[in-house]
Amino acid sequence: MSETTPESAQGTTRKVRVFLVDDHALFRAGVRTELDSITDEVEVVGEAGTVGEAVAGIAAKLPDVVLLDVHMPDGGGAEVLRQVRPTHPAVVFLALSVSDQAEDVITVIRAGARGYVTKTISSQELVRAVCRVAEGDAVFSPRLAGFVLDAFADRPGSAPISDPELDLLTPRERDVLRLLARGYAYKEIASELFISVKTVETHVSSVLRKTQLSNRYELSRWASDRRLV
Template sequence: MTTVLIVDDHSIFRSGLRADLDASVTVLGEAATVDEAVELIASLRPEVVLLDVHLPGGAGGGGAEVLRRSATLLDGVRFLALSVSDSAEDVVGVIRAGARGYITKGSSGAEVSRAVAAVAGGDAVFSPRLAGFVLDAFGAVAGEQAASDDELDRLSAREREVMRLIARGYAYKEVATDLFISIKTVETHVSAVLRKLQLSSRYELTAWALERKLL
Protein backbone atom coordinates (compact mmCIF):
# COMPACT_ATOMS: atom_id res chain seq x y z
CA MET A 1 0.00 0.00 0.00
CA THR A 2 1.39 3.41 -1.04
CA THR A 3 0.16 6.66 0.52
CA VAL A 4 -0.27 9.68 -1.72
CA LEU A 5 -1.32 13.32 -1.66
CA ILE A 6 -3.08 14.69 -4.75
CA VAL A 7 -2.15 18.28 -5.60
CA ASP A 8 -4.20 19.89 -8.37
CA ASP A 9 -6.29 23.05 -8.59
CA HIS A 10 -9.24 21.35 -10.33
CA SER A 11 -11.55 19.57 -7.89
CA ILE A 12 -13.17 17.49 -10.64
CA PHE A 13 -9.80 16.13 -11.71
CA ARG A 14 -8.82 15.35 -8.12
CA SER A 15 -12.07 13.47 -7.55
CA GLY A 16 -11.78 11.56 -10.80
CA LEU A 17 -8.17 10.58 -10.16
CA ARG A 18 -8.95 9.51 -6.61
CA ALA A 19 -11.71 7.22 -7.91
CA ASP A 20 -9.51 5.76 -10.66
CA LEU A 21 -6.50 4.84 -8.53
CA ASP A 22 -6.37 1.15 -7.67
CA ALA A 23 -6.55 -0.46 -4.23
CA SER A 24 -2.77 -0.38 -3.80
CA VAL A 25 -2.90 3.43 -3.40
CA THR A 26 -4.25 5.22 -0.33
CA VAL A 27 -5.05 8.92 -0.74
CA LEU A 28 -4.25 10.81 2.47
CA GLY A 29 -5.54 14.15 1.26
CA GLU A 30 -5.88 16.75 -1.48
CA ALA A 31 -4.53 20.25 -2.04
CA ALA A 32 -5.44 22.92 -4.58
CA THR A 33 -2.73 25.57 -4.10
CA VAL A 34 0.99 25.83 -3.48
CA ASP A 35 0.51 26.90 0.15
CA GLU A 36 -2.00 24.12 0.89
CA ALA A 37 0.28 21.55 -0.69
CA VAL A 38 3.35 22.59 1.30
CA GLU A 39 1.37 22.52 4.55
CA LEU A 40 -0.18 19.09 3.92
CA ILE A 41 3.05 17.52 2.71
CA ALA A 42 4.75 18.56 5.95
CA SER A 43 1.90 17.34 8.16
CA LEU A 44 0.84 14.14 6.35
CA ARG A 45 4.23 12.98 5.01
CA PRO A 46 2.81 10.90 2.11
CA GLU A 47 5.13 8.48 0.34
CA VAL A 48 4.30 10.07 -3.03
CA VAL A 49 2.91 13.47 -4.00
CA LEU A 50 0.99 13.58 -7.29
CA LEU A 51 1.82 17.13 -8.24
CA ASP A 52 0.31 19.33 -10.93
CA VAL A 53 2.87 21.60 -12.59
CA HIS A 54 0.68 24.71 -12.77
CA LEU A 55 -0.79 25.77 -9.42
CA PRO A 56 -2.14 29.01 -7.96
CA GLY A 57 -0.83 30.49 -4.73
CA GLY A 58 2.65 30.91 -3.35
CA ALA A 59 4.98 33.10 -5.38
CA GLY A 60 3.69 31.83 -8.69
CA GLY A 61 6.23 29.04 -9.06
CA GLY A 62 3.63 26.29 -9.36
CA GLY A 63 4.66 22.69 -8.79
CA ALA A 64 8.36 23.56 -8.84
CA GLU A 65 7.79 25.96 -5.94
CA VAL A 66 6.09 23.21 -3.93
CA LEU A 67 9.20 21.10 -4.46
CA ARG A 68 11.56 23.90 -3.48
CA ARG A 69 9.62 24.65 -0.31
CA SER A 70 9.53 20.93 0.56
CA ALA A 71 13.22 20.36 -0.17
CA THR A 72 14.03 19.17 3.35
CA LEU A 73 11.52 16.32 2.94
CA LEU A 74 12.78 14.98 -0.40
CA ASP A 75 14.55 12.05 1.24
CA GLY A 76 11.29 10.70 2.64
CA VAL A 77 8.65 12.03 0.22
CA ARG A 78 8.83 11.42 -3.52
CA PHE A 79 7.17 13.67 -6.08
CA LEU A 80 5.54 12.57 -9.33
CA ALA A 81 4.50 15.41 -11.62
CA LEU A 82 1.12 14.86 -13.27
CA SER A 83 0.18 17.51 -15.81
CA VAL A 84 -1.66 18.20 -19.03
CA SER A 85 1.52 19.92 -20.25
CA ASP A 86 4.22 18.01 -22.10
CA SER A 87 6.47 21.00 -22.79
CA ALA A 88 10.21 20.59 -22.28
CA GLU A 89 10.29 23.68 -20.03
CA ASP A 90 7.71 22.25 -17.62
CA VAL A 91 9.24 18.78 -17.59
CA VAL A 92 12.80 19.97 -16.97
CA GLY A 93 11.70 22.59 -14.43
CA VAL A 94 10.08 20.15 -12.00
CA ILE A 95 12.75 17.47 -12.48
CA ARG A 96 15.46 20.00 -11.66
CA ALA A 97 13.45 20.96 -8.56
CA GLY A 98 13.45 17.34 -7.37
CA ALA A 99 10.53 15.41 -8.92
CA ARG A 100 11.19 11.73 -9.55
CA GLY A 101 9.06 11.53 -12.66
CA TYR A 102 6.58 13.21 -14.96
CA ILE A 103 3.48 11.73 -16.57
CA THR A 104 0.69 13.39 -18.50
CA LYS A 105 -2.96 13.56 -17.53
CA GLY A 106 -3.79 11.35 -20.50
CA SER A 107 -2.58 8.43 -18.38
CA SER A 108 -5.18 5.97 -17.08
CA GLY A 109 -5.82 5.34 -13.41
CA ALA A 110 -3.99 2.02 -13.71
CA GLU A 111 -0.99 3.71 -15.33
CA VAL A 112 -0.86 6.37 -12.62
CA SER A 113 -1.11 3.68 -9.94
CA ARG A 114 1.80 1.77 -11.48
CA ALA A 115 3.81 4.98 -11.73
CA VAL A 116 3.12 5.76 -8.07
CA ALA A 117 4.37 2.31 -7.06
CA ALA A 118 7.48 2.70 -9.23
CA VAL A 119 8.34 6.14 -7.84
CA ALA A 120 7.72 4.96 -4.27
CA GLY A 121 10.19 2.16 -4.98
CA GLY A 122 12.86 4.59 -6.14
CA ASP A 123 12.39 4.41 -9.92
CA ALA A 124 12.20 7.36 -12.30
CA VAL A 125 8.99 7.40 -14.37
CA PHE A 126 8.21 9.37 -17.53
CA SER A 127 5.45 9.32 -20.11
CA PRO A 128 6.72 8.28 -23.56
CA ARG A 129 9.13 10.78 -25.13
CA LEU A 130 9.37 13.01 -22.04
CA ALA A 131 12.51 11.27 -20.78
CA GLY A 132 14.34 12.67 -23.80
CA PHE A 133 13.80 16.23 -22.57
CA VAL A 134 15.42 15.35 -19.26
CA LEU A 135 18.33 13.51 -20.83
CA ASP A 136 19.04 16.42 -23.16
CA ALA A 137 18.66 19.06 -20.43
CA PHE A 138 21.15 17.36 -18.14
CA GLY A 139 23.87 17.33 -20.74
CA ALA A 140 23.34 13.80 -22.00
CA VAL A 141 25.18 14.15 -25.30
CA ALA A 142 27.60 11.90 -27.11
CA GLY A 143 31.04 12.05 -25.58
CA GLU A 144 29.77 12.86 -22.07
CA GLN A 145 29.01 9.33 -21.03
CA ALA A 146 29.71 8.80 -17.37
CA ALA A 147 28.94 5.09 -17.28
CA SER A 148 31.86 2.82 -16.75
CA ASP A 149 33.24 0.91 -19.74
CA ASP A 150 32.55 -2.33 -17.92
CA GLU A 151 28.81 -1.63 -17.76
CA LEU A 152 28.46 -0.62 -21.40
CA ASP A 153 30.73 -3.42 -22.59
CA ARG A 154 28.13 -5.88 -21.37
CA LEU A 155 25.83 -4.70 -24.18
CA SER A 156 26.12 -5.30 -27.89
CA ALA A 157 25.93 -2.35 -30.29
CA ARG A 158 22.29 -3.15 -31.09
CA GLU A 159 21.42 -3.52 -27.42
CA ARG A 160 22.88 -0.08 -26.74
CA GLU A 161 20.69 1.42 -29.48
CA VAL A 162 17.59 -0.23 -28.05
CA MET A 163 18.58 0.77 -24.50
CA ARG A 164 18.87 4.46 -25.38
CA LEU A 165 15.49 4.57 -27.13
CA ILE A 166 13.72 2.70 -24.35
CA ALA A 167 15.35 4.97 -21.75
CA ARG A 168 13.97 7.98 -23.67
CA GLY A 169 10.45 6.60 -23.30
CA TYR A 170 9.90 5.11 -26.75
CA ALA A 171 7.30 2.34 -27.04
CA TYR A 172 8.46 -1.05 -28.35
CA LYS A 173 6.64 -0.42 -31.65
CA GLU A 174 8.43 2.91 -32.10
CA VAL A 175 11.80 1.32 -31.39
CA ALA A 176 11.05 -1.42 -33.92
CA THR A 177 10.15 1.18 -36.56
CA ASP A 178 13.21 3.33 -35.91
CA LEU A 179 15.64 0.41 -36.01
CA PHE A 180 13.86 -1.58 -38.74
CA ILE A 181 13.48 -4.68 -36.58
CA SER A 182 10.47 -6.62 -35.30
CA ILE A 183 8.71 -5.89 -32.01
CA LYS A 184 9.63 -9.40 -30.89
CA THR A 185 13.30 -8.61 -31.51
CA VAL A 186 12.96 -5.41 -29.50
CA GLU A 187 11.46 -7.39 -26.62
CA THR A 188 14.36 -9.85 -26.80
CA HIS A 189 16.93 -7.03 -26.73
CA VAL A 190 15.20 -5.27 -23.82
CA SER A 191 15.15 -8.50 -21.81
CA ALA A 192 18.86 -8.96 -22.51
CA VAL A 193 19.67 -5.36 -21.53
CA LEU A 194 17.76 -5.60 -18.25
CA ARG A 195 19.39 -8.93 -17.45
CA LYS A 196 22.92 -7.75 -18.22
CA LEU A 197 22.54 -4.53 -16.28
CA GLN A 198 20.74 -6.30 -13.43
CA LEU A 199 17.66 -4.08 -13.70
CA SER A 200 14.03 -5.13 -13.31
CA SER A 201 12.03 -2.62 -15.38
CA ARG A 202 12.22 0.06 -18.06
CA TYR A 203 11.71 2.62 -15.29
CA GLU A 204 14.90 1.43 -13.60
CA LEU A 205 16.59 1.55 -17.02
CA THR A 206 15.60 5.20 -17.44
CA ALA A 207 16.98 6.02 -13.99
CA TRP A 208 20.18 4.10 -14.80
CA ALA A 209 20.64 6.06 -18.05
CA LEU A 210 19.91 9.40 -16.37
CA GLU A 211 22.47 8.79 -13.64
CA ARG A 212 25.12 7.96 -16.24
CA LYS A 213 24.21 10.77 -18.65
CA LEU A 214 23.52 8.50 -21.61
CA LEU A 215 21.49 9.47 -24.66
Protein backbone atom coordinates (compact mmCIF):
# COMPACT_ATOMS: atom_id res chain seq x y z
CA MET A 1 0.00 0.00 0.00
CA SER A 2 1.46 3.36 -1.00
CA GLU A 3 1.88 6.15 1.53
CA THR A 4 0.10 8.48 -0.89
CA THR A 5 -3.62 8.36 -1.56
CA PRO A 6 -4.25 5.39 -3.89
CA GLU A 7 -5.41 6.04 -7.44
CA SER A 8 -7.38 3.91 -9.84
CA ALA A 9 -6.18 2.83 -13.25
CA GLN A 10 -8.07 5.80 -14.72
CA GLY A 11 -6.08 8.21 -12.54
CA THR A 12 -9.06 9.08 -10.29
CA THR A 13 -8.22 9.40 -6.62
CA ARG A 14 -10.17 6.78 -4.69
CA LYS A 15 -11.62 7.19 -1.24
CA VAL A 16 -9.47 6.73 1.84
CA ARG A 17 -10.66 3.51 3.48
CA VAL A 18 -11.22 4.03 7.21
CA PHE A 19 -11.72 1.53 10.05
CA LEU A 20 -13.21 2.77 13.37
CA VAL A 21 -12.07 1.41 16.73
CA ASP A 22 -13.92 2.64 19.81
CA ASP A 23 -15.66 0.81 22.64
CA HIS A 24 -18.71 3.09 22.45
CA ALA A 25 -21.08 1.91 19.71
CA LEU A 26 -23.01 5.19 19.68
CA PHE A 27 -19.82 7.16 19.11
CA ARG A 28 -18.78 4.86 16.25
CA ALA A 29 -22.22 5.27 14.69
CA GLY A 30 -21.98 9.03 15.00
CA VAL A 31 -18.54 9.19 13.39
CA ARG A 32 -19.63 6.89 10.57
CA THR A 33 -22.73 9.00 9.92
CA GLU A 34 -20.76 12.24 9.95
CA LEU A 35 -18.05 10.97 7.63
CA ASP A 36 -20.56 9.46 5.23
CA SER A 37 -22.65 12.63 5.10
CA ILE A 38 -20.07 15.39 4.71
CA THR A 39 -17.50 13.99 2.29
CA ASP A 40 -16.83 11.56 -0.53
CA GLU A 41 -13.10 11.53 0.27
CA VAL A 42 -13.32 8.77 2.89
CA GLU A 43 -15.19 5.50 3.21
CA VAL A 44 -15.78 3.67 6.50
CA VAL A 45 -15.12 0.01 5.73
CA GLY A 46 -15.43 -1.50 9.21
CA GLU A 47 -15.55 -0.93 12.95
CA ALA A 48 -14.73 -2.65 16.22
CA GLY A 49 -15.36 -2.17 19.91
CA THR A 50 -12.63 -4.34 21.45
CA VAL A 51 -8.95 -5.00 20.88
CA GLY A 52 -9.65 -8.52 19.59
CA GLU A 53 -12.34 -7.33 17.17
CA ALA A 54 -10.07 -4.54 15.98
CA VAL A 55 -7.09 -6.80 15.29
CA ALA A 56 -9.24 -9.29 13.35
CA GLY A 57 -11.20 -6.61 11.49
CA ILE A 58 -8.15 -4.61 10.43
CA ALA A 59 -6.46 -7.77 9.15
CA ALA A 60 -9.59 -8.64 7.15
CA LYS A 61 -10.31 -5.17 5.72
CA LEU A 62 -6.77 -3.78 5.38
CA PRO A 63 -7.92 -0.14 5.62
CA ASP A 64 -5.78 2.85 4.73
CA VAL A 65 -6.39 4.56 8.09
CA VAL A 66 -7.57 3.29 11.47
CA LEU A 67 -9.28 5.83 13.75
CA LEU A 68 -8.23 4.47 17.11
CA ASP A 69 -9.58 5.13 20.60
CA VAL A 70 -6.88 5.31 23.25
CA HIS A 71 -8.75 3.88 26.25
CA MET A 72 -10.69 0.62 25.95
CA PRO A 73 -11.45 -1.97 28.66
CA ASP A 74 -9.31 -4.73 27.18
CA GLY A 75 -6.03 -3.00 26.47
CA GLY A 76 -6.64 0.18 24.52
CA GLY A 77 -5.25 1.64 21.35
CA ALA A 78 -1.62 0.93 22.13
CA GLU A 79 -2.38 -2.80 22.33
CA VAL A 80 -4.09 -2.72 18.93
CA LEU A 81 -1.01 -1.04 17.50
CA ARG A 82 1.33 -3.60 19.06
CA GLN A 83 -0.62 -6.49 17.58
CA VAL A 84 -1.31 -5.07 14.12
CA ARG A 85 1.75 -3.10 13.05
CA PRO A 86 4.26 -6.00 12.88
CA THR A 87 2.12 -7.84 10.32
CA HIS A 88 0.43 -4.88 8.58
CA PRO A 89 2.95 -2.01 8.61
CA ALA A 90 1.22 -0.15 5.74
CA VAL A 91 -1.93 0.49 7.78
CA VAL A 92 -1.85 4.02 9.25
CA PHE A 93 -3.25 4.78 12.70
CA LEU A 94 -4.74 8.08 13.86
CA ALA A 95 -5.66 8.23 17.55
CA LEU A 96 -9.06 9.83 18.27
CA SER A 97 -9.61 10.32 22.00
CA VAL A 98 -11.27 12.45 24.67
CA SER A 99 -7.92 12.54 26.47
CA ASP A 100 -5.36 15.27 25.88
CA GLN A 101 -2.94 14.00 28.53
CA ALA A 102 0.73 13.89 27.54
CA GLU A 103 1.14 10.32 28.76
CA ASP A 104 -1.67 9.06 26.51
CA VAL A 105 -0.34 10.95 23.50
CA ILE A 106 3.21 9.71 23.90
CA THR A 107 2.13 6.10 24.55
CA VAL A 108 0.23 5.68 21.28
CA ILE A 109 2.76 7.66 19.23
CA ARG A 110 5.57 5.47 20.54
CA ALA A 111 3.45 2.43 19.68
CA GLY A 112 3.25 3.64 16.09
CA ALA A 113 0.27 5.98 15.63
CA ARG A 114 0.76 8.63 12.94
CA GLY A 115 -1.18 11.32 14.76
CA TYR A 116 -3.46 12.16 17.66
CA VAL A 117 -6.62 14.28 17.63
CA THR A 118 -9.17 14.85 20.36
CA LYS A 119 -12.89 14.23 20.05
CA THR A 120 -13.56 17.98 20.13
CA ILE A 121 -12.35 18.08 16.52
CA SER A 122 -14.96 19.12 13.94
CA SER A 123 -16.13 16.70 11.26
CA GLN A 124 -14.41 18.69 8.51
CA GLU A 125 -11.14 18.80 10.47
CA LEU A 126 -11.35 15.06 11.09
CA VAL A 127 -11.69 14.40 7.36
CA ARG A 128 -8.65 16.60 6.69
CA ALA A 129 -6.69 14.79 9.41
CA VAL A 130 -7.57 11.36 7.98
CA CYS A 131 -6.53 12.41 4.49
CA ARG A 132 -3.30 13.97 5.74
CA VAL A 133 -2.13 10.88 7.64
CA ALA A 134 -3.10 8.74 4.64
CA GLU A 135 -0.73 10.89 2.57
CA GLY A 136 2.10 10.44 5.05
CA ASP A 137 1.83 13.52 7.29
CA ALA A 138 1.70 13.50 11.08
CA VAL A 139 -1.33 15.33 12.47
CA PHE A 140 -2.05 16.53 16.00
CA SER A 141 -4.75 18.53 17.75
CA PRO A 142 -3.72 21.92 19.19
CA ARG A 143 -1.09 21.80 21.95
CA LEU A 144 -0.58 18.03 21.63
CA ALA A 145 2.20 18.50 19.08
CA GLY A 146 4.31 20.04 21.84
CA PHE A 147 4.17 16.81 23.86
CA VAL A 148 5.50 14.88 20.89
CA LEU A 149 8.21 17.41 20.09
CA ASP A 150 9.41 17.27 23.69
CA ALA A 151 9.37 13.47 23.79
CA PHE A 152 11.10 12.95 20.45
CA ALA A 153 13.32 16.03 20.35
CA ASP A 154 16.50 13.97 20.15
CA ARG A 155 15.29 11.55 17.47
CA PRO A 156 16.61 12.23 13.96
CA GLY A 157 14.34 12.16 10.95
CA SER A 158 11.15 12.97 12.84
CA ALA A 159 8.03 13.25 10.68
CA PRO A 160 6.63 16.73 9.95
CA ILE A 161 3.86 17.61 12.37
CA SER A 162 0.62 19.16 11.15
CA ASP A 163 -2.08 21.08 12.99
CA PRO A 164 -5.36 21.15 11.04
CA GLU A 165 -6.35 24.55 12.48
CA LEU A 166 -2.94 26.14 12.00
CA ASP A 167 -2.86 24.84 8.42
CA LEU A 168 -5.79 27.16 7.63
CA LEU A 169 -3.55 30.22 8.04
CA THR A 170 -1.38 31.60 5.27
CA PRO A 171 2.36 32.14 5.94
CA ARG A 172 1.79 35.92 6.18
CA GLU A 173 -1.08 35.45 8.62
CA ARG A 174 1.21 33.32 10.78
CA ASP A 175 3.86 36.07 10.71
CA VAL A 176 1.31 38.65 11.84
CA LEU A 177 -0.06 36.33 14.52
CA ARG A 178 3.41 35.57 15.87
CA LEU A 179 4.23 39.26 16.31
CA LEU A 180 0.78 40.04 17.70
CA ALA A 181 1.21 37.31 20.31
CA ARG A 182 4.56 38.82 21.29
CA GLY A 183 2.80 42.07 22.18
CA TYR A 184 3.58 44.14 19.08
CA ALA A 185 1.17 46.96 18.23
CA TYR A 186 -0.34 47.04 14.75
CA LYS A 187 1.99 49.86 13.70
CA GLU A 188 5.01 47.88 14.93
CA ILE A 189 3.89 44.77 13.07
CA ALA A 190 3.46 46.83 9.91
CA SER A 191 6.98 48.22 10.27
CA GLU A 192 8.49 44.81 11.01
CA LEU A 193 6.86 43.14 7.99
CA PHE A 194 7.04 46.14 5.63
CA ILE A 195 3.28 46.24 5.12
CA SER A 196 0.61 48.84 5.89
CA VAL A 197 -1.34 49.03 9.13
CA LYS A 198 -4.49 48.44 7.08
CA THR A 199 -2.99 45.19 5.75
CA VAL A 200 -2.14 44.13 9.29
CA GLU A 201 -5.76 44.75 10.32
CA THR A 202 -6.96 42.69 7.36
CA HIS A 203 -4.71 39.77 8.31
CA VAL A 204 -5.78 39.90 11.96
CA SER A 205 -9.46 39.93 10.95
CA SER A 206 -8.83 36.92 8.72
CA VAL A 207 -7.05 35.02 11.53
CA LEU A 208 -9.87 35.80 13.97
CA ARG A 209 -12.41 34.51 11.47
CA LYS A 210 -10.50 31.30 10.71
CA THR A 211 -9.79 30.51 14.37
CA GLN A 212 -13.26 31.62 15.51
CA LEU A 213 -11.71 33.68 18.31
CA SER A 214 -12.84 37.11 19.56
CA ASN A 215 -9.80 39.26 20.38
CA ARG A 216 -6.02 39.53 20.39
CA TYR A 217 -5.75 38.09 23.90
CA GLU A 218 -7.43 34.86 22.83
CA LEU A 219 -5.22 34.86 19.72
CA SER A 220 -2.12 35.23 21.87
CA ARG A 221 -3.12 32.22 23.97
CA TRP A 222 -3.96 30.26 20.80
CA ALA A 223 -0.55 31.07 19.30
CA SER A 224 1.23 30.21 22.54
CA ASP A 225 -0.48 26.79 22.66
CA ARG A 226 0.98 26.11 19.21
CA ARG A 227 4.44 27.39 20.17
CA LEU A 228 4.36 30.16 17.58
CA VAL A 229 5.61 32.75 20.05
